[in-house]
Amino acid sequence: MESELAVLTAIQRSPHYWTGRKARHQALRRGSKKNPSTELLQALAQFFGVPTSYFLDEETARRVDSEIALSRVARNNEVRNLALRALELSPEGLAAVSHIVDVVLRGDTSASARSDE
Incomplete structure (x- = not known):
């Protein structure tokens, strides 16, 4: 995250x-003031590398946020390799992997031990 300065x-x-x-x-x-000028929005957009409409249109913001998240995945080799391998999974296998990821993200290792029983 960029500093304010x-x-x-x-x-x-x-x-x-x-x-x-x-x-x-x-x-x-x-x-203390609202409604930034067009010039300020353009400068902010240029700095952050997003279209000016990012600040005005929720759909554009969602699309750009998704593109940014996808580019983060593409830069992380381990995540990219896991995603590419997941393409070969059956729907059931993908559901199982998704469940495991959810458990790990929650830090709930006891749930994964119960699912092994």
Whole structure:
């Protein structure tokens, strides 16, 4: 996660940032003003590598979030290899693996021991 200072510095360097609006941008950060300018949204979008509509449209935000999650999977070799192997599983096998992952994520090792009985 990016620090607030890193985001602010990048926004101020953006061609979309208008220094005359610095006070308004600070008021937005403090929460005393609402409705950011188009220029600020464009600068934020450029910094985070998302379309400007990410901040305005829930469907775009969901789609971009899904793409980001998928790219995280693609960069992790172990997760990618597991996902590729899971493609070969039967529906029952996939359900079993999903259950095991759920148990591990919950940290409930006693449930996995009971399912072995």
